Amino acid sequence: MPIINRIAEFHADMTAWRRDLHAHPETAFEEHRTSDLVAECLESFGVEVHRGLAGTGVVGTIRNGEGPAIGLRADMDALHIPEANTFGHASKHEGKMHACGHDGHTAMLLGAARYLAETKRFKGTVHVIFQPAEENEGGGRVMVEEGLFKTFPVQGVYGMHNWPGLPAGHFAVRSGPIMASxxxxxxxxxxxxxxxxxxxxxxxxxxxxxxxxxxxxxxxxxxxxxxxxxxxxxxxxxxxxxxxxxxxxxxxxxxxxxxxxxxxxxxxxxxxxxxxxxxxxxxxxxxxxxxxxxPPTINSAAETELAARAAAAVAGMDRVEHRPTPSMGSEDFSFMLRERPGSYIWLGNGPGQGGCMLHNPGYDFNDEVLPVGASYWATLVEQVLPQDG
Ligand SMILES: [Zn+2]
Ligand SMILES: [Zn+2]
Missing domain, CATH: 3.30.70.360 (Alpha-Beta Plaits)
Structure with missing residues (x-):
């Protein structure tokens, strides 16, 4: 099963959201416009919206009958980097830019939420978690401390980050440590x-x-x-x-x-x-x-197998790299993984030519992979919460 057809139809919308977010980057705990955009989109899809965790955090809940619950997480914040790009959607906020692709992460999870709310080919509950302040300030930790998993209990929680250097639309999955403390x-x-x-x-x-x-x-x-x-x-x-x-x-x-x-x-x-x-x-x-x-980002074995299966269903077995070399970078999704089992995977953003590397002033998220990432989220939900399960 490659990219889900219905999600492919959202490609233009996801691109528009992504570029709008890219043009209006907001840094740690100040993601007010971003948070409003996310909440408005979710409401327009008919998703139940909860706001205020860690200030600008947004959680959308999509239910379909009794069953287990899954958490899907995206980050919304930008960095204090003056953007070097000059394309039409370059940053309008001086000294700030989406140089880590969190604009793309937000757009992909919105696309998946729209599809899941419309089709409901799963049994149970999906919480889509949009967190602030991944860079430096630990917005994920704050959400957990403010009761994320008490208010929205889940059996597993999943994260995804774009990865320049990995071919566009490929995935990399790894059980155990993937990012450092x-x-x-x-x-x-x-x-x-x-x-x-x-x-x-x-x-x-x-x-x-x-x-x-x-x-x-x-x-x-x-x-x-x-x-x-x-x-x-x-x-x-x-x-x-x-x-x-x-x-x-x-x-x-x-x-x-x-x-x-x-x-x-x-x-x-x-x-x-x-x-x-x-x-x-x-x-x-x-x-x-x-x-x-x-803390280090440590993926649990069973959930990583589920993530690998969903990634392979979308991209094909030969486009899923198993056990990539971990990164000495860090990630505050680690705070969520300390509370619940889950898996954090990388989605290829392309070769990273011309400075298109994370935290580089010439970086831009690759819009071509938006439907791949959104299809991964949707497939993961349909496989982990099967309707006939
Ligand atoms: Zn970053
Ligand atoms: Zn990042």
């Missing part, structure tokens, strides 16, 4: 400032911080199982204001990525051990902060 850390080294010509009167926090940066390079290379994956990057070094003063304080900041909570624990402990140990060695004092922003 996103943690941040800060190390504050407090020494004693002095005249730079009299270093013996100082405890130089810059020298200590430099030692710490060097020693942190051993965390992944020397203290981790080589078959596990992690990234530890120091991304900020702040100290001093002038030529001839040894400052009091140096601050290091950075990020950690991993796929396993045990690895996050291990890296956090190593950062603390190294920072404190080196501060003590040099007679400085140390304060560390480690913050877990997004």
């Amino acid at each position: 996103y943690d941040v850390f800060e190390i504050t080294v407090t020494g004693r400032g002095s005249h730079a010509a009299m270093p013996h009167q100082a405890v130089d926090p810059i020298v200590v911080a430099a030692d710490i940066v060097g020693a942190l390079q051993t965390v992944v290379s020397r203290s981790m199982d080589p078959l596990e994956s992690a990234v530890l990057s120091v991304t900020q070094v702040h100290a001093g204001d002038t030529w001839n003063v040894i400052p009091d304080v140096a601050v290091l900041r950075g990020t950690v990525r991993a796929f396993q909570p045990a690895v996050q624990d291990q890296v956090e402990a190593a950062i603390n051990r190294i920072a404190r140990g080196l501060c003590q060695t040099h007679g400085a004092t140390c304060a560390t902060r480690y913050e877990r922003r997004y």
Whole structure:
């Protein structure tokens, strides 16, 4: 079963929604116009609409008799990136753009909701979840904390992201970890400032911080199982204001990525051990902060098989890649997957030529794949909630 014919008929509408959203990008928790557009569309399809979770979040509910419930999630937010494209639907909001394709994700889920509300070839309940603030601010976490799955109980929850570099309309599915965790850390080294010509009167926090940066390079290379994956990057070094003063304080900041909570624990402990140990060695004092922003995105096995089956029904077996290399990027759909089993899959956006890569100012969602993604959602529902089941 390739693209569903009825959904193919919505291609022009989905393209119009997608381009309208692209021209009017809104960032974390400020997706008011987007949220209104989503709610109005859903209402026009006859879908029951609930608003206000995480502020701008929208959940549409489509019921057909008694049966299990499924959650389908799209994200609505844009990024703080000035758009480099000059086509007709380029961003009208200065400094903001849909550079991650969430405009396309929203349009595909709207297309699927319209089809499901019209045809109802399933038995049970479908909740279409439109979340704010996927980028940086964890809108998915806020929806979960505000009772998403208590108000809208589901047996499984599914997510999809477009993937430049994967051929247009192909899918990639992977059981287990597919995206990494996103943690941040800060190390504050407090020494004693002095005249730079009299270093013996100082405890130089810059020298200590430099030692710490060097020693942190051993965390992944020397203290981790080589078959596990992690990234530890120091991304900020702040100290001093002038030529001839040894400052009091140096601050290091950075990020950690991993796929396993045990690895996050291990890296956090190593950062603390190294920072404190080196501060003590040099007679400085140390304060560390480690913050877990997004957990790893971990797909459950059974639901990933269901996702793979639906993807193959739409795109064909030979266009579904199994077990792609996971990404060290992160995704706040992980918060939903911590609460319910489910699967997050990638939909090919094409080769990514000319800067058409995620978070690039030249990116644009590929409208050709809109009916493929919407057909995936619809097929997944019809297969997971069969009418004769
Ligand atoms: Zn993004
Ligand atoms: Zn994204």
